[in-house]
Amino acid sequence: MTNQAAIAEGYNFAYLDERTKKMIRRALLKAVAIPGHQVPFGSREMPLAYGWGTGGIQVTAAVIGRDDVLKVIDQGSDDTTNAVNIRQFFARTTGVRTTTRTREATLIQTRHRIPEAALVPGQVLVYQVPQPEPLYRLEPRRAETTKLHAAEEYGLMNVKLYEDLAQWGRVETSYDYPVKVDGRYVMSPSPIPAFDNPKMHRMPALQLFGAGREKRLYAIPPYTDVRSLDFEDHPFHIEPHGEACARCGDTTTFLDEIAGADGSVRWTCSDTDWCADRIDQGHRGKERGHAHG
Amino acid sequence: MYIAVKGGEHAIEASRQLLAAARRGDADVPALEVAQVEQQLGLLVGRVMAEASLYDPRLAALAIRQACGDAIEAAFLLRAYRTTLPRFAYSEPLDTDRMRVDRRVSAIFKDLPGGQLLGPTFDYTQRLLEFGALASGTTASDAAALDTPRQDVPNALTQLAREGLVEPCLPSLGDPEPPDITRDPPAYPLPRTGWLQMLARADEGWVLGMGYSTQRGYAHTHPFAGDLRCGKVAIELIPDELDFPIEIGEIELTECQMINQFVGSAEVAPVFTRGQGLVFGRGERKAIAMSLVDRALRAAEFGEDSSSPAQQQEFALPQGNSVEASGFVQHLKLPHYVTFESELQLIRKLREDVHARATQSVDGDLA
Secondary structure (H helix, E strand, O other): OOOHHHOOOOOEOOEOOHHHHHHHHHHHHHHHHOOOOOEEOOOOOOOOOOOOOHHHHHHHHHHOOOOOEEEEEEOOEOOOHHHHHHHHHHHHHHOOEEOOOOOOOOEEEEEOOOOOOOOOOOOEEEEEOOOOOOOOOOOOOHHHHHHHHHOOOOHHHHHHHHHHHHHHOOOOOOEOOOEEEOOOEEEOOOOOEHHHHHHHOOOOOEEEEEEOOOOEEEEEOOOOOEEEOOEOOEOOOOOOOOOOOOOOOOOOOOEEEEEOOOOOEEEEEOOHHHHHHHHHOOOOOOOOOOOOO | OOOOOOOOHHHHHHHHHHHHHHHHOOOOOOOOOHHHHHHHOHHHHHHHHHHHOOOOHHHHHHHHHHOOOOHHHHHHHHHHHHHOOOOOOOOOOOOHHHOEEEEEEOOOOOOOOOOOEOOOOOOOOOOOOOOHHHHHOOOOOOOOOOOOOEOOOOOOOHHHHHOOOEOOOOOOOOOOOOOOOOOOOOOOOOOHHHHHHHHHOOOHHHHHHHHHHHHOOOOOOOEEEEEEEEEEEEEEEOOOOOOOOEEEEEEEEEEEEEEEOOOOOOOOOOOEEEEEEEEEOOOHHHHHHHHHHHHHHOOHHHOOOOOOHHHOHHHHOHHHOHHHHHHHHHHHHOOOHHHHHHHHHHHHHHHHHHHHHHHHHHHHHHO
16 A cells, blocks of 8 residues: 555654664563463653553554565554554555555554454554453552562452442453463453453464553463353353344354444444455345345 | 545545634734743643643643644644654652742741742733724733742741651652653552652643532542742753752742641651642642642542542543543544444344233234
């Protein structure tokens, strides 16, 4: 979509200076070496607002190279305003090729979703993380949670899950559902729907997480065990929507629910690239069966 | 056919153009010049420099105009620019006793060495709107400077410190070299040098509220404004090539040294303790509030109860970062429909469960 000529004048490749990128890469190496452990890093003040992906942007800036092909999604879509803005930012400051196709991308920055298409070895998935501390609702003092992680003391979290089951019969967490990485650290998967959690388990791609405002990075190396927290007698499971995408007919993906003025509801794939791919392959939902599709 | 509401590149571009138009306002009114902002909105310029941690009045003025006068947005612009600047040296510690003061007041002595100097202050303006300015564009208060700044005004606390009645102005026990809070991630508890940096760049309103809370019973500090001063201070550094400091310029600062009662403990005899506030520009309100919060945060050092918000670092400090807070509070504007959809499904299922249980128990009652 862009080319080398587009690189913004007066700024280093990918905005950050090389020493800052090196500092971030060193923190990332540590993060990869200790899967799921939050590594503090010297998060910089970026020209995009905190809470809008400054952590993900710094991680992407630190690892992106001239041969990378970048995809940016928000809510599963390449066309949401913040995804457009971040993609433009990197197009301007790096000149690298951008894409909306999951399979073409070498580097994918995401907010709130994991692509439906299985990622492959060599791809890197960068998550934007608002709150890296999975225990923060139970213990807001970071000086304390650091100790809890160090001692692998996750009793608070287990009690919380138990109380949910006792009170409601199910865990009252539908997104940002905590996981245990490599059998050691409890980790926030970022606010992806619990529906996406199983995709993290033994994923062939490298998963990197950046929390700019909270100044923490963490990572999951390829093929690492990632288990959603549960109990033996109440195993984690995802419940299907029970709906099909109106455009491509898929019943296995995460769907957006769009309310119509007449009270009707339309369901479509949240992952717009997946949906377009399926339509290209000839799949049709109930809307696409007609001539106007 | 329904169309999902998704913004595209065109919508973003249109929004940028609309913002530019809104910023300019009525084209019949002359455009505001950056120099006018710098010269005539000096308190705002100071506030933005303080919250951005970058002393550059001209760029702060530029940021204020670009941000349509929004102080936090202007600080954000300046901070993002600051990130790209190299660090070429560290200055020597500033000596505010050598400040060229154009204002210095002390609330603890009627008169003192260096004297009381009101300088430019809102304190005694009587706050009447100058309606004449609407028509003529000038105000009754337009006047030449009446006084020249004074140099070498000793700090009001110096003599008391000499007598041992006020604690000496030294780093707190065990404090390491100051961290750079804009480069090093915070590890709580922060040393005093760390929290002073965080307070210096914190949102003025937040620091004001935190300081005020200590006066209303949330922590007890018994404060007296010992020395409050505003003026220019020389910046000195020792370059690699020389072994003595050279002056490279000066910056405008406001400093408040607050004196607080301390009744002593098993180890320490009763003595007055200090809280310090130091900010860029003429940020007097913030410097005073900051000195209150600084003293409140020293509770642990003096073995005081620390159950009030202003005494708890992890509450009083990170939440005061205006640019972080503004970004995260406002990120709620971003689409959250994936997470909301997840919640929607959960609530539906929970309601089904409750409904099923209710039906079951009704059936049970009937049977």
